[in-house]
Amino acid sequence: MNFDFTDEQVMLRDSVARFIQDDYDFDTRCKVVASEAGMSKANWDTFAELGWLSVPFAEEFGGFGGGPVDLMVMMEEFGKGLVVEPYFATVVLFGGLLSRGGSEAQQGDFIPRIIEGSCLGAFAYLERQSRFEIADVQTRATRQGEDYLLDGEKVVVFNGANADTLIVSARTAGEQTDKHGITLFLVPANAPGVELVDYRLMDGQRVANVVLREVVVGASHVLGAVDEGLPLMQAVISDACVALGAEALGIMDRLNAKTLEYTRTREQFGVAIGSFQALQHRMVDTFMSCEQARSLLYRAVCALEKEDDDPARDIHALKVMIDKAGKHIYGEAIQLHGGMGITDELDIGHYAKRLMMINATFGNGDYHQGLFNALSYGRDAA
Amino acid sequence: MNFDFTDEQVMLRDSVARFIQDDYDFDTRCKVVASEAGMSKANWDTFAELGWLSVPFAEEFGGFGGGPVDLMVMMEEFGKGLVVEPYFATVVLFGGLLSRGGSEAQQGDFIPRIIEGSCLGAFAYLERQSRFEIADVQTRATRQGEDYLLDGEKVVVFNGANADTLIVSARTAGEQTDKHGITLFLVPANAPGVELVDYRLMDGQRVANVVLREVVVGASHVLGAVDEGLPLMQAVISDACVALGAEALGIMDRLNAKTLEYTRTREQFGVAIGSFQALQHRMVDTFMSCEQARSLLYRAVCALEKEDDDPARDIHALKVMIDKAGKHIYGEAIQLHGGMGITDELDIGHYAKRLMMINATFGNGDYHQGLFNALSYGRDAA
């Protein structure tokens, strides 16, 4: 039993940390967010050069062959820097779907381009009505000869506007919320009939709603098995939830550190506010929340690495804890920063907003606790 | 709009408070609890003399004609003194059922005797399986000519062993959990076939399990309408929940005051522990919990007094709050008393135990919150 990182993992972590310290301070980040594209191509090229874009991919496609722990150490640092470049959308989601479900041809086509930084991707899984149920799919893919005709609308697509290619979930069979009958398609963003509405979220992310009107894609654009898209999506979302957990942990860690630092220096009533016992005990509570969240992150990562265990309960537990600890920690961070905490100028609120969006992504704490309960206490519990 | 007590209510409150201060200190109370009967007949006579046993009854039977507020001010003081004499069981429950549902003959028979202190009663509504569902009744009452034959077992009957007469809920029609088909019977405790198992609860109460084996009672012993016992029980339980809320409030008030006093005098690290800000803020929290609970008590009492409003939501809310605030307050009281808080010798733990039993009585907070939710947000919500 050990919780040590390998030398390679330590190097990876330090490499991201160094980039953020040297080239991605908060002001720089805000400029990136405010820019036309909402990301920096130059940064993305740096990510490619430093090998970060290759981390989770198989060596045969030029990847680093990394596992969940490698992804974790990077995501935690991305969290600390509030990095908005679409690593999560392109590498974790889009790349993850290709790695887990793509044909050899698809992998050979896309993965090397992702690694070299020339392909940005997005995963369009959400619809207006679907909320947290990824099986709730109205977008239709109708067979037409050798091709499929896609019709529908996907919403809040992370990195939607910058992506060259979208992976779209569409219904090829079954009713609106059936588990069976969902198929994934690789759709070029510039395909005729694809229309984007680009907008911003409070955490600095650029997202898009994607309207598909009789978009024609060939059968070779099917990702994975026809009608069997759901298990593939679920597997990638499991990986992604752990990656988001790591990002959240980086943020919580940073929020606690900044709040601690602030209370050490900020004076009220003639003394540093960190000397007030009531505040000290509250900061002990946020420290404990963060440690407990870290434990569940490690637990989920270890579960992902073990091949014979089903990591589902651990991942649901992680999402629940990230939600709870996140609210606790950003709530205290804003409150203890007082008036400064509610200004747009300070980074505290921005960390909070990213945590909130992480919580909403792939289902909030209540949603995952419901799944945890069903798995653990339901009559059909394993 | 006013929250003032009438002069009569102030006198009533002061009269109970004076009795507790002069004649019912904690040691005396412990001796009463440990006595053979678990109550003091002498005290009961005093209650009668002081008119307390007459408070909620109609003037035509010698009662004081009091309302919910009168009962509230008394119960709050009983709570402060941890009074174990069966006022609640005899006057509020047994007497309440007679007042609301008894025939004129039954009222004329029992109420004057309750008032003069010569009749102790109990309400046997609970069964092994029923938990908080008072409609879950297995005890059967079978018609036999002019009489009924009662068979079954009632459990945790407050004041069961000291009561002369029990009011027993039994099924005269319908299935085990049907709302219809429950009838209430006045059963003499010494009727053939009635068997008692007498035991103690942690809050000093004496309770009994009552086994009924072919107990014969005449039709004149039916209380209220045949098969329609449930609404009558519910109405009395509504009154009783508010009375228990008042008792709980008295306890919470006393716990907070005692804890405050203790932290003012107890020294650790060279100063009174009440000077630690972390503890101060926690005591502010318990103070606020108590005030919020008092507000819901007043709200429920006002709702009971208004004839046109349905008090159900207010009463459910009160039970939820009493549960939550109670746990909060006794938890902090024990914790802040440190080692002393976990001794049997100190009264703190005894107040806690009574609060816990109040919470369990007629359904805990979760149970009432479920009812509140159904009334407020259910599709059939009024």
Add this chain to the structure above:
Amino acid sequence: MDTSFSAEDLAFRDEVRAFFAEAYDDDLQARLADKATFREAVIDWQRRLHDKGWIAPNWPKAHGGAEWTPTQNFIYETERAAAGVRDVVPFGLKMVGPVIYTFGNDEQKERFLPRILRSEDWWCQGYSEPGAGSDLAALKTRAERDGDDYVVNGAKIWTTYAQYADWIFCLVRTSNEGKKQNGISFLLIDMHSPGIKVNPIVSIDNHHSLNEVEFNNVRVPVANLIGEEHKGWTYAKALLAHERTSIAGVADSKRALAEVQHFAAREQNGGRFLIDDPLFQQRLSDIEIELMALEYTELRVLASVAAGGAPGAESSLLKIKGTEIQQAIQELRMELAGYYQGVLPTELAQEVLGHSFGSDARQAFMYGRAATIYGGSNEVQKNIIAKAVLGL
């Protein structure tokens, strides 16, 4: 104990409802919602209230107020919030007005009160300072006597609507001797005076309502001093208790909670409405029950104030619980919005992006973070209760 309404109360309720239905019209609401017309629309609305005689429910009649009973206040607030009618801007009507009629001289009363009632002056509040925060008495903005004027130097911060204001009421330091609470004076300052600079602060909700106000050798006539020099802290403290009481916002929270319930009956997950989810119901009732309690806590405080007391430390309880409840409701609405909680305002309507209230939820939640900080942070309120109520 009695909380039922008399026939007069019920008639008053009907009158309030009818007035809102007529006077708070669509055109007015549209102008209030538009940043460009906001200021004039607020003034317009407040003049309608003035014409009705309801602009100052709690001012003494002698000064143009209505002297409502607690029940009338309760009814008005409940109806106002239920109808979605915005409250008046408090700085003139609820804050400096009472200070002026209580502690000001006759000349000040004549000069300022009628203009406040008619919304001819827009007021803002100059209490907090950069660096002073909840430790209000540590303020450093100084006013030095020079002939018939004070010369004011320093800065105030978190000044809501300073960008619209004609006047600011300030706590300034006129002496450095003795306890820091002594030596503070209460000064009325014309915002159009030379030497005043307003710097906008964008807050966490991406809006601009807060400001920093700088004073560089601003000359203020001594005639604008309220009460005695160095005694300003006393006047401010009386005001703060009133402010805390109104921060509780029970009626507005009732409306906000009803809105959450409304949306939850329309928001689905996997074909099931959230209002039917037992866990969501539990979150809702956790808040609603606290709010039902706070409603009566507020009534108890109002009743005891009406019976002759000034609101004391109990107002701190109202502030703490009231703001906690507000934030809990805002948080629940964010949860309800799911992914859409993050949507920033665009030129597109919210519905175009796929959701009707996500962006509103975000703004309310984000700005709502301030409620536990301003008006004396909730931590300071706990200190007040510990000292004044618990005697610790």
Add this chain to the structure above:
Amino acid sequence: MDTSFSAEDLAFRDEVRAFFAEAYDDDLQARLADKATFREAVIDWQRRLHDKGWIAPNWPKAHGGAEWTPTQNFIYETERAAAGVRDVVPFGLKMVGPVIYTFGNDEQKERFLPRILRSEDWWCQGYSEPGAGSDLAALKTRAERDGDDYVVNGAKIWTTYAQYADWIFCLVRTSNEGKKQNGISFLLIDMHSPGIKVNPIVSIDNHHSLNEVEFNNVRVPVANLIGEEHKGWTYAKALLAHERTSIAGVADSKRALAEVQHFAAREQNGGRFLIDDPLFQQRLSDIEIELMALEYTELRVLASVAAGGAPGAESSLLKIKGTEIQQAIQELRMELAGYYQGVLPTELAQEVLGHSFGSDARQAFMYGRAATIYGGSNEVQKNIIAKAVLGL
């Protein structure tokens, strides 16, 4: 990062299971449950562990310990709790033993350690004093040198199992000079010495396990002093961190939670099992998720201790969270018991009264209130973290 079990680990797990199944037999369990035979049964059980070589998993081999890895410790504790096997009485094996082999002299090691391993002496702990509470260093029991003896006067309180004990290890004051932490010495005292009086304390669970121990001119040979005079605080502090770590009780909480789940699948309300109630499930998983986290927090601490560190302030986190979780489980079991949570022990079996676990739930809940108080109250643990981890 790796938390999987090796083949050796799995073999060890099987061995542990098999041993418990055989050695913790029904007869033993019956004797442990009976107050009259409890003391002898504990000794009997501990000797079986001794014979197996498992009585002191973490003592150095040189002193008769097993020197298990963190993984072995984890496996053993998990299996022990899952099998419902009671832990050893900690005062000799987990507390004074390590102090003796770390800080004692050779004579003391030879004299005491083998007897501890063989459970020939029953130990208890003399730290807290009436009036000292969590402020342990404020202790007043004094030991004055008189020839080759100390003469001890004072009182200790909250002494678990003092009524059974042969020996007590005590912190006593040997000097009043300097800081209160200085001048404390660590003394081993024979409970059979003249001048010792044990006064039982009935606790809130209506049981007697706690005591007050009075010392009236008790003579203790100087040979029973551990380490240097006046340096006892240092030895005690090292011990306290170990104690806090073991208070977390993760494995026992897992078992307790499984029991709640078991009972909830059998307890009905209106024909519905509580385990099927979404709100009950939520309460259960609120706790289970915290416990899953704490399990890994403990593993992280154990791994870092194994890698060379002593448990530091993180052990305070384990203590706080561990005891909070214990109490949450106990509380949930009380809720589950409904009306029967209040049942006191009678001559009748619980089932006769209508319920199988109400009285057990009550006792566990009530005695469980102590967990956040003893071993340094959770408030003191927070002070420790604030200072040692957060640097405040």
